[in-house]
Amino acid sequence: MRMRNKPWAEEYLLDHDAIVSIGDERKQQITDWFGNNQPIHIEVGSGMGRFITEMAKHNPHINYIGIERDKNVMIRIVEKAVEQNIENLRLLTLDAEKLPEYFQDGEVSRIYLNFSDPWPKTRHAKRRLTHENFLKLYKQVLAEDGEIHFKTDNQHLFEFSLESMSQFGMKLKNINLDLHTNEPEDNIKTEYEEKFSNRGFRINRLEATFK
Numbered sequence: 001m002r003m004r005n006k007p008w009a010e011e012y013l014l015d016h017d018a019i020v021s022i023g024d025e026r027k028q029q030i031t032d033w034f035g036n037n038q039p040i041h042i043e044v045g046s047g048m049g050r051f052i053t054e055m056a057k058h059n060p061h062i063n064y065i066g067i068e069r070d071k072n073v074m075i076r077i078v079e080k081a082v083e084q085n086i087e088n089l090r091l092l093t094l095d096a097e098k099l100p101e102y103f104q105d106g107e108v109s110r111i112y113l114n115f116s117d118p119w120p121k122t123r124h125a126k127r128r129l130t131h132e133n134f135l136k137l138y139k140q141v142l143a144e145d146g147e148i149h150f151k152t153d154n155q156h157l158f159e160f161s162l163e164s165m166s167q168f169g170m171k172l173k174n175i176n177l178d179l180h181t182n183e184p185e186d187n188i189k190t191e192y193e194e195k196f197s198n199r200g201f202r203i204n205r206l207e208a209t210f211k
């Protein structure tokens with residue numbers, strides 16, 4: 001997702017530092033950031049933030065952290081979080097490569113990957129968020145029984161991810177090749193999900209664990 005560069009983006013995010021952190025290293029305990037020790041679910045690549053904001057509103061017993069590396073995009077999530085005053089949502093401007101610098105080992109209970117950039121060229125495969133280099137990082141920050149939930153309209157990325165995850169020794173479950181036929185009631189459509197589903201693309205989904 002490309003957004004026009006907003007020179008005031010960093011200033012805006014710093015003005016909302018109670019809910020959004022723009023540092024690479026964490027400055028406080030996550031329990032202090034939320035004021036409680038509820039389970040932590042994160043979304044990597046939150047884009048405009050509909051998914052993470054709606055999940056947080058529907059599940060107040062979970063603490064959600066939306067991770068988005070683009071500050072210009074992050075502004076849109078912060079706006080939603082502020083307008084709707086969502087208490088169990090925090091935001092992090094961070095590249096997924098740096099997850100272990102921010103989270104402690106085993107601290108996260110679930111990772112959502114929604115409509116991750118497909119990076120179709122083979123020479124860019126390492127940038128795909130389901131490449132084994134990223135799986136290693138997820139394994140480090142996820143609890144032993146933690147789960148990854150992944151959705152994409154992109155057939156090639158889905159096939160790549162099935163291979164990458166199974167070669168990594170992950171267990172895959174609830175694989176769905178057409179999520180919107182008999183769509184589960186609790187499915188929250190991301191902005192990309194709605195756009196590509198409306199264009200007739202099938203939506204793929206899977207859940208994966210490292211144990």
Ligand SMILES: C[S@@+](CC[C@H](N)C(=O)[O-])C[C@H]1O[C@@H](n2cnc3c(N)ncnc32)[C@H](O)[C@@H]1O
Pocket residue numbers: 001044045046047048049067068069070073094095096097114115116117190191192193
């Ligand atoms: C195609 S968009 C999908 C956005 C949203 N999840 C949705 O489904 O509507 C992918 C988003 O992931 C972000 N992203 C890509 N690679 C990332 C990385 N390594 N770390 C953090 N965010 C990343 C991009 O900036 C972009 O906003």
